Structure formats: C-alpha cells, structure tokens
Amino acid sequence: MAHTEKKHHITPYSTYIIVWLALVIFTSITVTVAGISLGTYTLLVALFIAAIKSALVINIFMHIKFDESIFKVFLILSGTTLFVIFLLTFFDFLYR
Amino acid sequence: MTNSSAVLNQKSFYEEGNTKAKSGLAAWIFSTDHKRIGLMYLSAIAIFFSVAAIIGIFMRLELISTGKDLMDAQTYNTLFTLHGVIMIFLFIIPGIPAVFGNFFLPLQLGARDVSFPRLNLFSFWIYITGAILVLLSLVLPGGPIDTGWTFYIPYSVRSGTNISLAIFAAFVLGFSSILTGINFITTVHRLRAPGMSWFKMPLFVWATYATAWIQIIATPVIAITIVLVIIERLFGVGIFDPSLGGDPILYQHLFWIYSHPAVYIMILPAMGVVSEIIPTFARRTIFGYKAIAISSLAIAFVGYLVWAHHMFTSGMSDTARWIFSLLTFLVALPSGVKVFNWVATMYKGSIDPKPPFLWVMNFIFLFSIGGLTGLVLGSLVTDVHLHDTYFVVAHFHYVMFGGTGTIFFAALYYWFPKIFGKMYNIKTANIGVALFFVAFNLLYFPKFILGYMGMPRRYYDFLPEFESLQFVSTVGSWLMLITLILIIWNLMHGILRGRKSESNPWGGVTLEWHTSSPPPLENFKVIPEVKHEPYDFSQLEDMKND
Ligand code: HEM
Numbered sequence: 001m002a003h004t005e006k007k008h009h010i011t012p013y014s015t016y017i018i019v020w021l022a023l024v025i026f027t028s029i030t031v032t033v034a035g036i037s038l039g040t041y042t043l044l045v046a047l048f049i050a051a052i053k054s055a056l057v058i059n060i061f062m063h064i065k066f067d068e069s070i071f072k073v074f075l076i077l078s079g080t081t082l083f084v085i086f087l088l089t090f091f092d093f094l095y096r
Numbered sequence: 097m098t099n100s101s102a103v104l105n106q107k108s109f110y111e112e113g114n115t116k117a118k119s120g121l122a123a124w125i126f127s128t129d130h131k132r133i134g135l136m137y138l139s140a141i142a143i144f145f146s147v148a149a150i151i152g153i154f155m156r157l158e159l160i161s162t163g164k165d166l167m168d169a170q171t172y173n174t175l176f177t178l179h180g181v182i183m184i185f186l187f188i189i190p191g192i193p194a195v196f197g198n199f200f201l202p203l204q205l206g207a208r209d210v211s212f213p214r215l216n217l218f219s220f221w222i223y224i225t226g227a228i229l230v231l232l233s234l235v236l237p238g239g240p241i242d243t244g245w246t247f248y249i250p251y252s253v254r255s256g257t258n259i260s261l262a263i264f265a266a267f268v269l270g271f272s273s274i275l276t277g278i279n280f281i282t283t284v285h286r287l288r289a290p291g292m293s294w295f296k297m298p299l300f301v302w303a304t305y306a307t308a309w310i311q312i313i314a315t316p317v318i319a320i321t322i323v324l325v326i327i328e329r330l331f332g333v334g335i336f337d338p339s340l341g342g343d344p345i346l347y348q349h350l351f352w353i354y355s356h357p358a359v360y361i362m363i364l365p366a367m368g369v370v371s372e373i374i375p376t377f378a379r380r381t382i383f384g385y386k387a388i389a390i391s392s393l394a395i396a397f398v399g400y401l402v403w404a405h406h407m408f409t410s411g412m413s414d415t416a417r418w419i420f421s422l423l424t425f426l427v428a429l430p431s432g433v434k435v436f437n438w439v440a441t442m443y444k445g446s447i448d449p450k451p452p453f454l455w456v457m458n459f460i461f462l463f464s465i466g467g468l469t470g471l472v473l474g475s476l477v478t479d480v481h482l483h484d485t486y487f488v489v490a491h492f493h494y495v496m497f498g499g500t501g502t503i504f505f506a507a508l509y510y511w512f513p514k515i516f517g518k519m520y521n522i523k524t525a526n527i528g529v530a531l532f533f534v535a536f537n538l539l540y541f542p543k544f545i546l547g548y549m550g551m552p553r554r555y556y557d558f559l560p561e562f563e564s565l566q567f568v569s570t571v572g573s574w575l576m577l578i579t580l581i582l583i584i585w586n587l588m589h590g591i592l593r594g595r596k597s598e599s600n601p602w603g604g605v606t607l608e609w610h611t612s613s614p615p616p617l618e619n620f621k622v623i624p625e626v627k628h629e630p631y632d633f634s635q636l637e638d639m640k641n642d
Contacts, residue, residue: 070285078313081400088401088419089349095413 134199172556180245206289229265277311303368378445455506462498487547520590538572
C-alpha cells in the first residue's frame with residue numbers, strides 16, 4: 001500500500017474533442033459496415049471497431065492511461081474475462 | 097478468557113452509533129457503521145428466507161399426492177417462481193457477503209470500517225428498493241410472475257404477468273451487488289492493518305475478495321440482458337423471441353454468463369467461512385493456506401468458462417456442448433483442492449465439536465453430494481436424460497441449501513458471540529444440527545431418485561408411480577419446518593435472553609477475536625499490528641494476557 005500522492009494528469013480539452021470525434025467516426029463506420037454483407041466477418045469487424053472505441057474511452061475518458069498500474073491490471077483482468085466469454089460463445093455461434 | 101478492564105469499559109457499537117439520532121430506528125437506517133449495516137441485511141434476509149421457505153413448504157404440500165390438493169397449476173407456477181426468485185436474488189446471492197462480509201471483512205482486516213461507508217449504506221437501500229419492487233410485482237394488476245426464476249424467452253416475452261417490473265427489480269438488486277463488490281475490493285487493497293500482507297489475510301477475506309470480483313465483472317451482464325428483455329417486451333424489438341427474428345438461445349447464453357458465476361458468488365464466501373471454522377475448532381493451522389487462497393481465485397475465474405452446461409439440451413452447437421462439458425469438469429479441481437485441504441486440517445487436530453463445527457460437517461457431506469451430482473449433470477450423456485428433472489432440483493438444493501444455506505447457519509452460530517456478546521443454548525444447537533441433517537436428506541434425497549425415474553421439474557402434478565417418494569419428501573419438509581423453527585428460535589432466545597458470552601469463547605485467533613464482543617464503534621481501540629500467520633494458535637496465550 002505504498003500509495004504516494006502523485007500529481008494528477010490534466011488532459012487538454014482538445015484531446016477530448018478529438019477522441020469524441022473519433023468515436024463518432026467509428027460509430028458511423030460500424031453502421032455502414034453493417035449494411036455490407038460480409039457474412040461471418042460482419043460480427044468480427046463490428047467487435048473489432050467496438051474494441052478500439054472502448055480502448056479510447058477507457059484510456060482517455062476514464063484516465064486509465066495516466067493512472068496507477070494496479071488499475072491497468074484490474075482492467076486487463078476484466079478484459080481478458082470478457083474476451084474468453086466472447087470466444088466461448090463463438091463455439092456455439094460459428095458451429096450451429 | 098478475561099478481558100482487560102480497558103476493554104470491559106469500552107462501549108459496544110450497540111451503545112454508541114455514528115448517526116445524529118442516538119437511538120431508535122433512525123440510528124440504524126442512517127448508520128454507516130458496517131456492523132449495523134450487516135445486521136440490517138441480516139434482518140431483511142432472515143425475513144425473505146422465512147417467507148420463501150414457507151412457500152417451499154406449501155409447494156411440498158401440493159405435491160403430497162397426485163392431482164390437485166391445495167392449489168391450481170397457475171398458482172403453483174407463481175409459487176415456484178417466487179420461491180426461486182426470493183431464494184436466489186434476495187437470500188443466497190447477497191447472503192453471506194452482505195451480512196458476514198459487511199460485519200467481518202473490516203474486523204478481520206483490522207480496519208475501522210469499509211473503504212466507502214456511505215456507499216455501503218446506499219447499497220443496502222438499493223437492496224431494499226429492489227425487494228420492494230419484487231413485492232410490487234406481486235400485487236400490481238397483471239399478477240405475480242410465472243416464468244421460473246430463469247425468465248426464459250420466449251415465454252417471458254409473451255407472459256402477461258408483471259415480468260418487466262420483476263426483472264427490473266433484479267436489475268436494481270444487481271447494482272447493490274456491484275457497489276458492495278467495489279467497496280470490498282477497495283477495502284482489501286487499501287485498509288489492511290499494518291503487517292497484514294496478502295498471504296496473511298484470513299481465508300474468509302480471500303473468499304470475499306474473489307467473490308467481489310465476480311460481482312463486479314459478471315453482474316453487468318445480467319443488467320444488460322434484463323434491459324434487452326424489457327425493450328423487447330415494451331417495443332417489440334426482435335432480440336430473443338424467434339417469432340420476431342430473435343435468438344432465444346442468445347438469451348440463455350447471456351442469462352447464464354451471469355448466473356453461472358453467480359453460483360460462485362453463492363458458494364465462495366461459504367467456503368471462506370468453512371476455512372475459518374475448521375482451524376478454530378481443530379486447533380490447528382489450516383493445511384495448504386496458499387492453495388486454498390489461490391483456489392478461490394481459480395474458482396472465480398473458471399466459473400466464467402462453464403455457463404453453457406445449463407444449455408446442453410437447448411439446441412446450441414455440438415462443438416459448444418462438448419467444450420463446455422469438458423470445461424465443467426475443470427471446476428471440480430479447485431473445489432476438490434479445498435475439500436481435501438479442509439479434511440487434512442482436521443487430521444490429527446484436537447477437534448472440539450461445537451455447533452459451528454458440526455454445521456461444517458453437515459456442509460462437507462451435503463455439499464459433496466451436491467458437487468458430485470453436478471458432475472453427473474455436467475456429462476453430456478447423462479444430462480440429456482436428467483435435464484429439467486427432479487435430479488436437477490435435488491442437485492441445486494444440495495449445493496445451495498446444503499452448501500451455502502448450511503454455512504449461513506454455521507456462520508451465525510460461529511460469530512454469534514462476537515456479534516451479540518451472548519451465547520445460545522449449545523445443546524439445542526446440537527440437536528438442531530442433527531435434525532437438519534435428517535430433515536434435509538428426507539426432503540431432498542428422494543428427489544434424486546424421482547428425477548432419475550423421470551419426474552420433470554416445475555409440475556404441480558405427477559404420475560402415480562412417483563407418489564410414495566413424493567410423500568416422503570413432503571414429510572421431510574415438515575421436519576425441515578420444525579428444524580428451522582428450532583434453529584431460529586434458539587438464536588432469537590440467545591439474543592434476547594442468552595447468558596453473556598466471553599469475548600472469545602471458541603479461541604479464535606483472526607483479528608475479529610482481538611477486540612471486545614460486541615466490538616466498539618470503530619472496531620479497535622488501537623489498530624492491531626499483524627505479526628502472526630492468520631491461523632497461528634500459539635498467539636492464544638498472549639491474547640489471554642492482553
Ligand atoms: C424449506 C426449505 C425448502 C423447500 C421445502 C423447498 C422446496 C422446493 C420445491 C418443492 C421446489 C419446486 C420443484 C419444482 O416443482 O420444480 C423448489 C424449487 C426451487 N428452490 Fe427450494 N426449497 C427450500 C429451500 C430452498 C433454498 C434454501 C433455496 C436456495 C437457497 C431454494 C432454491 C430453489 C430454487 C432456485 C428453485 C427453482 C425454482 C424454479 O424452478 O424456478 N430452495 N424448492
């Protein structure tokens with residue numbers, strides 16, 4: 001519990017706006033791609049874009065990028081669990 | 097064991113609160129003291145458990161013989177749903193973490209409270225709000241829900257009963273669970289007493305910590321699923337209902353992605369309590385401390401990988417079926433590690449068979465039956481035959497009631513003198529344990545055989561060949577009722593009239609036993625410094641002289 005008071009990182013507004021714009025663009029890509037028939041890949045593409053979006057939100061909006069590493073460990077743990085859950089669901093989805 | 101006079105003069109948390117109101121209801125319902133919050137959960141949970149148990153007794157009455165005895169089919173449908181919903185969402189999931197986690201986590205860590213005391217009180221109020229919503233769903237027009245506690249699609253989209261409200265209640269209850277989880281994790285990371293490294297934490301703390309992780313990661317899944325069902329019901333969006341173009345198996349996936357880990361939310365804290373009680377009454381340090389601690393985390397993780405074993409006959413792909421069956425067998429490993437370590441702890445110990453220890457013996461026996469029959473259900477071949485029969489009903493009662501329910505009583509009987517500073521009648525308690533064992537097996541063992549013979553679950557009537565075993569089970573439910581009354585009466589009597597207890601009657605050595613019973617408002621006069629391993633009984637002599 002060697003908790004040292006670190007200076008808080010302050011993100012400039014411009015970064016927030018850029019990230020927000022990126023999120024809007026990614027969302028429109030998701031919607032566009034959903035209209036194109038890619039078969040099984042539709043879902044993979046959608047998940048891939050969603051993963052990038054959540055990485056942006058988590059790192060910038062939620063400040064994880066600038067925080068103590070224990071929080072990164074927590075997130076990686078939850079993220080891995082989520083990934084495994086997706087993976088296992090695909091054994092049903094792809095082979096049904 | 098004598099207390100020093102300083103400890104004797106200390107006011108207990110009953111006498112000194114942290115609210116503006118010094119006494120009365122307000123001193124409780126606005127209190128952020130983790131001990132008071134734990135006791136408020138205890139009162140609420142005791143009421144819900146009693147109600148659901150009485151519903152269970154009524155169901156058994158209906159099943160005493162073939163044909164309609166007491167109620168019609170629809171009433172039976174609503175009763176088993178209600179029994180299941182209350183037992184799962186209001187009793188067994190919050191159960192041990194909310195009551196004993198709240199009361200003992202800070203005490204065992206050597207902390208003055210949890211990290212976020214106000215958030216803790218807020219969680220309690222969210223829990224009560226959820227419970228009120230469940231009650232409302234019973235009385236509002238539309239009528240009580242009849243889907244079973246699993247709310248399976250498509251029926252739950254089509255049923256005219258108050259589904260949306262009832263599942264929204266589950267949604268609200270989920271938030272209470274998540275917030276409690278966050279609180280506990282932070283507390284464990286930040287508020288351990290000086291000297292308490294990770295591997296000096298009591299095993300109940302480890303178990304509660306692992307459980308908190310499941311609460312945080314898994315509960316949002318059910319929340320999302322519930323929102324999707326409500327959207328589908330209100331707006332007719334086709335997500336799960338096949339007639340709207342949805343996928344009903346997707347619902348089952350999402351439901352069990354939460355509800356299977358939730359099974360570990362139920363059992364892990366119970367395993368933690370067992371790991372506290374056995375060393376205390378065997379007077380021996382726990383065998384394989386690290387293995388038990390780490391197996392809690394392993395169970396928490398592996399618990400995420402097996403959810404679809406509830407769905408072997410639902411029509412999912414064959415590949416998924418054998419993969420999930422294989423993974424299911426893996427869960428038996430960390431559970432086995434625990435059981436063997438407990439038994440090894442008792443080996444050559446000087447065992448003092450007091451009531452809490454006897455409850456644990458009940459647990460090991462009943463939980464092992466529950467766990468091993470789980471493997472029967474986890475094998476594809478046998479599950480096809482046994483799915484949705486009474487075999488399943490017997491299995492989950494052995495695990496949940498025989499496992500977690502038993503340990504809920506064990507924990508009450510173990511920590512009773514700490515919580516109330518009084519003692520119950522030991523003889524009556526012993527009789528209670530013995531009666532429980534007989535009643536339990538009389539009530540549920542016939543269900544294994546009935547299931548094997550083909551009796552389906554969730555039916556209010558049955559074929560004549562099932563009659564004698566159904567009758568035995570109903571007689572068991574009467575004995576269970578008597579036993580529960582005896583067990584609870586003994587506790588109530590102990591609270592009201594019990595003789596004053598020593599502050600450490602069992603000779604426990606974890607930190608909660610280092611303070612007076614009942615503990616003072618902020619638990620410790622001076623925060624203790626941890627110098628010993630958690631189950632090092634050589635410190636008992638020093639504690640006596642303190
Ligand atoms: C007095 C004790 C109890 C009695 C007499 C009892 C009896 C029953 C009966 C007769 C059923 C319905 C079987 C069917 O028709 O499918 C049932 C279902 C169930 N019980 Fe219990 N039970 C008791 C305690 C418990 C406890 C302590 C728990 C959980 C901790 C529990 C959880 C459940 C669940 C989840 C269901 C399934 C409901 C559903 O099918 O949706 N029961 N119980």
